[in-house]
Amino acid sequence: MSDRVKIFLLLLPAMSVIVLLFFGGLAIGLMRSFNYMPVIGLTEPNFDAYFSIFTDEEFYLSFLLSFHISFTSTVLSCILAVGAALLLRRAFIGRAIINFLFQLNLTVPHLVGAIGILYLFSQSGVFARLAAEADLIQRPADFPALVFDPFAIGIILQYVWKEVPFIGVIVLANMQALGDNYESVARSLGASKWQSFRHVLLPLIFPGLLSASVIVFAFTFGAYEIPALLGQNYPAALPVLAYRKYTDVDLAARPEAMALAIVIALLSVIMLFFYIRYSRKRVRS
Amino acid sequence: MRYFSKLAVLAATAAMLPFSAMADTADGDALNAMEWDEIVELARGGEVNWFMWGGSDTINQYVSEYIGGILEEEYDITLNRVGVTDTASVVNIVLGEREAGNMDNGTVDMIWINGENFRTMMQGDLVYCGYPDVLPNNALINWDNPAIANDFGVPVNGCEVPWNTAQFAFAYNTALYDAPPTTIPALLEWIEANPGQFTYPAPPDFNGSVFVRHVFYHAAGGVENLLGEFDQERYDAAAEATWQILNDIEPYLWREGQTYPASIAALQQLYANQEVGIVFNYEPANVGVNIENGTFPPTTQGYAMADGTIGNTNYTLIPFNSPNKAAALVLQNVLLSVQAQLEKLQPEVWGTQPGIDISRLDDATRAMFEAVERHPNVVPAQDLADTALPELQASWISAIEQGWIDNVGSN
Numbered sequence: 203m204s205d206r207v208k209i210f211l212l213l214l215p216a217m218s219v220i221v222l223l224f225f226g227g228l229a230i231g232l233m234r235s236f237n238y239m240p241v242i243g244l245t246e247p248n249f250d251a252y253f254s255i256f257t258d259e260e261f262y263l264s265f266l267l268s269f270h271i272s273f274t275s276t277v278l279s280c281i282l283a284v285g286a287a288l289l290l291r292r293a294f295i296g297r298a299i300i301n302f303l304f305q306l307n308l309t310v311p312h313l314v315g316a317i318g319i320l321y322l323f324s325q326s327g328v329f330a331r332l333a334a335e336a337d338l339i340q341r342p343a344d345f346p347a348l349v350f351d352p353f354a355i356g357i358i359l360q361y362v363w364k365e366v367p368f369i370g371v372i373v374l375a376n377m378q379a380l381g382d383n384y385e386s387v388a389r390s391l392g393a394s395k396w397q398s399f400r401h402v403l404l405p406l407i408f409p410g411l412l413s414a415s416v417i418v419f420a421f422t423f424g425a426y427e428i429p430a431l432l433g434q435n436y437p438a439a440l441p442v443l444a445y446r447k448y449t450d451v452d453l454a455a456r457p458e459a460m461a462l463a464i465v466i467a468l469l470s471v472i473m474l475f476f477y478i479r480y481s482r483k484r485v486r487s
Numbered sequence: 488m489r490y491f492s493k494l495a496v497l498a499a500t501a502a503m504l505p506f507s508a509m510a511d512t513a514d515g516d517a518l519n520a521m522e523w524d525e526i527v528e529l530a531r532g533g534e535v536n537w538f539m540w541g542g543s544d545t546i547n548q549y550v551s552e553y554i555g556g557i558l559e560e561e562y563d564i565t566l567n568r569v570g571v572t573d574t575a576s577v578v579n580i581v582l583g584e585r586e587a588g589n590m591d592n593g594t595v596d597m598i599w600i601n602g603e604n605f606r607t608m609m610q611g612d613l614v615y616c617g618y619p620d621v622l623p624n625n626a627l628i629n630w631d632n633p634a635i636a637n638d639f640g641v642p643v644n645g646c647e648v649p650w651n652t653a654q655f656a657f658a659y660n661t662a663l664y665d666a667p668p669t670t671i672p673a674l675l676e677w678i679e680a681n682p683g684q685f686t687y688p689a690p691p692d693f694n695g696s697v698f699v700r701h702v703f704y705h706a707a708g709g710v711e712n713l714l715g716e717f718d719q720e721r722y723d724a725a726a727e728a729t730w731q732i733l734n735d736i737e738p739y740l741w742r743e744g745q746t747y748p749a750s751i752a753a754l755q756q757l758y759a760n761q762e763v764g765i766v767f768n769y770e771p772a773n774v775g776v777n778i779e780n781g782t783f784p785p786t787t788q789g790y791a792m793a794d795g796t797i798g799n800t801n802y803t804l805i806p807f808n809s810p811n812k813a814a815a816l817v818l819q820n821v822l823l824s825v826q827a828q829l830e831k832l833q834p835e836v837w838g839t840q841p842g843i844d845i846s847r848l849d850d851a852t853r854a855m856f857e858a859v860e861r862h863p864n865v866v867p868a869q870d871l872a873d874t875a876l877p878e879l880q881a882s883w884i885s886a887i888e889q890g891w892i893d894n895v896g897s898n
Binding site: 239259260278302325342343347350351352413418430432436437446448449450451452453 | 573575581582585586602603604606607610683690691742745746747749756760762803881884885888892896897
């Protein structure tokens with residue numbers, strides 16, 4: 203058996219799962235989004251569901267909100283993660299413990315984190331009560347709205363909390379693999395600290411940083427549970443909107459839910475394409 | 488020796504054949520033609536997956552421990568309670584199974600359901616029907632009562648059986664307010680006079696949707712104009728006034744109406760934290776339960792509206808493709824039993840009103856129902872009964888919920 207055939211056969215189990223389940227599900231979703239759902243008497247495919255989505259103002263507001271959530275939280279997480287990795291790669295007392303604490307919340311589920319945010323930051327949460335207790339505000343309800351707020355602060359806070367260690371671990375592993383020889387050379391040739399970071403280290407860790415941030419961006423754009431728990435009810439993030447349509451009591455709203463899910467997937471792919479292209483260009487220049 | 492082992496395998500297979508044939512109780516038509524004793528025998532040793540709203544610890548406990556205990560001891564049936572936040576998601580499970588061609592081996596054996604989702608189930612042809620006459624405790628149900636025979640205006644036609652009756656009620660904190668507003672117009676004034684002290688969950692949350700219907704009834708000049716089939720003209724007239732009212736009070740709501748709580752649980756949390764001063768629930772006994780478990784201040788008092796509150800019956804339903812229909816029938820029969828309905832009425836258990844007609848019971852049993860004392864802070868049943876308003880047909884409700892999102896929630 204030639205190596206090529208072997209590789210093909212070895213990949214087959216994994217690929218068949220991906221192809222069958224992913225593309226199978228996608229095909230059924232597509233069919234339904236075209237208003238084809240024989241079980242409830244829809245047998246003539248058309249584009250009605252897409253028309254009704256694209257003529258709805260809430261869709262555009264939801265898109266802006268979802269984009270804001272995933273873009274802002276990805277950028278903040280990247281900056282904080284690189285900063286943390288730069289510090290953590292140095293030797294200092296208690297580094298092992300700090301390193302452990304830094305990675306600890308990788309194991310905490312998103313949902314648990316979201317409940318934590320609710321308890322801490324909501325207007326009846328711990329910080330609101332402490333502030334009222336300390337007479338900074340008159341009563342807990344006067345605490346600024348950080349959860350269920352129009353700027354999605356609570357949601358972004360939750361994602362940053364969760365994604366900083368994720369990106370940080372990848373970047374740190376990257377830095378440790380590189381060692382500091384390249385930077386030492388740059389410094390000995392007269393580069394400042396900032397110059398050696400900007401022109402030597404950053405381009406070297408960039409591929410790892412980029413792929414980690416792509417994962418984070420795509421994940422947050424399509425995630426349902428955090429915006430559902432911590433978000434305002436209008437406009438809702440796109441996945442929340444899709445789920446609301448999916449559980450509408452009128453079965454006729456199911457095609458719209460499917461169309462919305464397809465649109466979310468397409469938008470993620472398009473945005474990731476431009477994101478990767480643009481960031482590669484920026485680093486090369 | 489080999490011969491014997493083969494024989495043993497054969498014998499074992501033969502012994503299991505009738506057993507597996509018996510365990511399969513997916514065929515509803517066959518069950519409907521059977522005697523009750525036969526059905527109970529078929530159900531014995533099986534299990535039943537009951538999907539229900541899981542947001543209340545006391546209800547969950549009643550179902551898992553009390554009802555589950557009876558099934559286990561008397562019928563050797565295992566009850567799996569599956570808690571969900573939204574019954575519509577269970578409808579999606581059954582719908583997906585039908586689409587996939589799973590006609591007799593579904594995951595859902597029973598659903599706790601209300602009119603909106605009942606209509607959806609009927610629309611998708613997902614319901615097992617025609618069995619109530621088989622249940623011995625069907626004799627306790629008053630099918631002549633239109634509020635029982637119709638679920639949100641949709642005729643039940645033997646496709647589900649009642650479990651509880653419930654009626655919307657408000658509650659306020661007696662320590663903070665002398666007298667609560669007891670009509671919708673008075674409530675609207677109260678909201679303006681007490682900025683930030685009121686809000687309601689955003690429809691399609693079930694309880695928020697009921698509150699919006701109350702305002703809708705008020706704007707329509709009474710529910711009489713809204714009964715019957717959905718009518719666009721009558722809807723438009725009342726809807727415009729309703730959105731006007733709800734948008735006018737928005738600046739006086741919690742968070743100036745910029746956002747609304749997403750669920751009744753979130754509203755209860757706001758009330759418990761004294762962020763808002765009035766709370767409501769479709770289950771009036773909920774006030775007593777929340778005082779007892781320390782969530783609500785003990786000075787909370789439930790009350791009825793002088794111009795009436797919406798009431799309805801909720802039901803249990805068996806999907807068409809339940810593989811354990813016999814066990815589900817036994818479960819339904821247990822739920823309707825005098826014993827289970829009486830236990831459920833206890834204020835510390837749940838306090839919800841029976842789905843059976845207690846006037847059909849003998850005097851001694853009826854006296855036991857009448858002797859159950861309500862929690863002192865729960866609105867008296869008589870106050871509510873005097874002013875019960877009917878639910879609208881499900882098509883009205885979807886229109887009102889969507890209208891709220893488009894006209895009020897999106898501002």
